[in-house]
Amino acid sequence: MKNFLIFLAGFVSGIICLFLISLAVASGYNDDTHSIPGLTMFEQPADIIPSDSFEVFQVVSRGNALAHAGEKIFYSDSYTYHGMVVLFIANENTHYYDDQIISIPQGKCVRQIGTYQYETEMGYKTVPVVAIFDN
Numbered sequence: 001m002k003n004f005l006i007f008l009a010g011f012v013s014g015i016i017c018l019f020l021i022s023l024a025v026a027s028g029y030n031d032d033t034h035s036i037p038g039l040t041m042f043e044q045p046a047d048i049i050p051s052d053s054f055e056v057f058q059v060v061s062r063g064n065a066l067a068h069a070g071e072k073i074f075y076s077d078s079y080t081y082h083g084m085v086v087l088f089i090a091n092e093n094t095h096y097y098d099d100q101i102i103s104i105p106q107g108k109c110v111r112q113i114g115t116y117q118y119e120t121e122m123g124y125k126t127v128p129v130v131a132i133f134d135n
Helices: 002-028
Strands: 039-041 053-059 065-072 079-088 101-103 108-120 123-134
Touching (some): 065 101
16 A cells, blocks of 8 residues: 555656646747747947838748848839838838838838848848837
8 A cells, every 4th residue: 555655656756747848838838929949139239230111022930021131222202122121120010022012211220139140041140129119
């Protein structure tokens, strides 16, 4: 009888430990932006990206958007989009779509907040992750 009670206590404590470990691992996998594979966020915003217009060319995981920075055409109000590639992070208020033009309002700027690495046909590419801030 004593051996059975020792076995039962060990079995129950093993199940409790397994449950606690599973809970700890599962809490690390939530749906926030930081759990996107290839995404590294900075603690503080970094450099300003010198563009006031971006064109989305691909929406990637979780609605985040890869976009080309726009360059203003000389003697015109139009843009050409072949500049730096950046990643805009989607949230509950922002939804991106292919070919969308993201215009930065007057008095705001785009700052780098991290990096994103993804795989292309030619290998891996790392681009800045950006967000819109007040000047």
